[in-house]
Structure formats: C-alpha cells, structure tokens
Amino acid sequence: MTAEPSIVGREHWTKKGDVRLFLWEKSAGAWPGPLGTVLFVHGSSMASQPTFDLQVPGRSDSSAMDCFARLGYDTWCVDMEGYGRSDKHRDINSNIANGADDLDAATEYITRTRGVESFLMYGVSSGALRAALFAERHPERVRRLALDMCANLPVVDPARITAPTIVMRGQFDGIASFEDLMDFFARLPNPDKQFAVMPGIAHASFQQKNYRIPYHILHSFFSQPAPIYRGA
Numbered sequence: 001m002t003a004e005p006s007i008v009g010r011e012h013w014t015k016k017g018d019v020r021l022f023l024w025e026k027s028a029g030a031w032p033g034p035l036g037t038v039l040f041v042h043g044s045s046m047a048s049q050p051t052f053d054l055q056v057p058g059r060s061d062s063s064a065m066d067c068f069a070r071l072g073y074d075t076w077c078v079d080m081e082g083y084g085r086s087d088k089h090r091d092i093n094s095n096i097a098n099g100a101d102d103l104d105a106a107t108e109y110i111t112r113t114r115g116v117e118s119f120l121m122y123g124v125s126s127g128a129l130r131a132a133l134f135a136e137r138h139p140e141r142v143r144r145l146a147l148d149m150c151a152n153l154p155v156v157d158p159a160r161i162t163a164p165t166i167v168m169r170g171q172f173d174g175i176a177s178f179e180d181l182m183d184f185f186a187r188l189p190n191p192d193k194q195f196a197v198m199p200g201i202a203h204a205s206f207q208q209k210n211y212r213i214p215y216h217i218l219h220s221f222f223s224q225p226a227p228i229y230r231g232a
Contacts, residue, residue, distance in 0.1 A: 007069050014109035022085035023078045026065040033074035037116045040077040043125025047084025048077035064206050067215055078106040096155045099130035107141050118143040120222045125149050132156045135163050149175050158184045164192035166221045170201035
C-alpha cells in the first residue's frame with residue numbers, strides 16, 4: 001500500500017506598499033508542483049486558511065489545499081488586507097479593486113519565490129470578482145481561471161477576461177442568478193470556457209457536505225490539455 005505524500009505548510013509574508021500580507025503555501029514535494037500552482041482567493045466572509053485549509057479530525061480531505069497538494073499542485077492562499085493575519089491598520093473598505101491589488105502583490109511574491117509565471121486561480125464568492133478583476137489587469141499571469149460566483153456588477157468586464165475560464169454555480173446558490181451568470185459566460189471571449197452547475201451545493205462550496213464535487217470539477221478543469229489547432 002502506497003502511503004499518502006507528506007504535505008508541508010509554509011508561512012510567507014509580502015508587502016503592498018506599507019501593508020503586510022500573509023500568504024500560506026502547502027505542497028507535497030518540489031516547487032512548482034508538476035500540475036501547476038493554484039492560488040485560492042477567499043471571499044468576504046472568512047479569511048483564507050479557514051476557507052481553503054480547513055482541518056477536520058478524521059476527514060483528511062476537508063482541506064482543499066491538502067487535497068490539491070496530494071494531486072500534484074503547489075497550493076497557495078493569501079489573506080486580503082483587512083482579513084486574517086494581514087494588516088488591518090488602514091481605514092478603508094476592503095473592496096474588489098483593493099483585493100485585486102492584493103493579488104498583484106501576492107503573485108509577484110510567488111513569482112520571485114518559486115519562479116511561477118502563470119497561475120491556476122480559483123475565487124469563491126466575492127473572491128471570484130477579485131480574481132476576475134485581477135485576470136483583467138494581468139492576463140499574462142493567469143493560466144486558467146475558476147469562479148464560484150459573479151454577480152452582475154460593473155467592477156468586472158467579462159469581455160476583457162482572456163484566460164480559459166470556468167463559471168461554477170451551486171444548485172441552491174441565491175447570490176447570482178442563472179441569467180446573470182449566463183450573460184457573463186456568453187461574453188467571455190476565450191472559446192476554452194465551461195459552465196458547471198454543482199448539485200446539492202449552495203454558496204460556500206468547500207464548507208458543505210458535497211465539497212468533493214467542486215474538488216473534482218476544479219481538478220478536471222485545471223488539468224485539461226490545451227487545445228491543438230491546425231498548424232500548431
């Protein structure tokens with residue numbers, strides 16, 4: 001019987017101006033992971049570690065970071081300014097644009113530290129909007145993009161998101177309507193795109209009893225081969 005690979009967690013810090021940001025990395029071997037580097041982006045309700053590295057005794061796959069590290073990814077998350085262990089001293093609203101700035105600083109740090117140039121990115125709830133806006137600003141840094149929710153808001157223009165993208169919607173998620181999401185999906189310009197409905201799931205997909213479904217969808221999308229076109 002083959003033993004499961006040992007997962008190692010590492011604490012990192014970087015700065016956005018005078019703001020210190022906390023990053024957490026988990027992997028099961030050399031960097032970057034053979035399947036790529038995943039950056040998980042949290043929403044407005046919880047910081048990054050309880051969202052993506054939840055530890056439940058007797059249930060080893062409750063941590064998405066552990067699960068994806070075992071699959072062969074190098075996994076990261078970052079506490080947005082105002083959340084978790086990152087700085088909270090500025091009197092600001094930690095909005096979507098500010099979150100995209102945090103992702104800018106986080107990806108620059110990971111690139112310097114691990115040599116990663118392009119990321120697999122998954123944003124949940126308002127983290128989806130942060131990740132989508134970051135993908136607008138820095139398309140060269142996003143290899144594949146997964147979004148759990150995109151409300152019909154002017155902060156994100158889907159026509160400017162050029163990365164391969166999957167929109168994931170829980171069956172019982174009332175945050176964004178199917179109509180809003182399908183309009184968003186139709187305007188994505190890259191033909192490498194998917195729309196997935198997650199049965200038995202509401203909004204917080206990783207904290208529900210069917211959490212293995214988004215794991216499966218994400219791994220399938222992140223590991224999908226690139227298309228081959230005539231002449232390539």
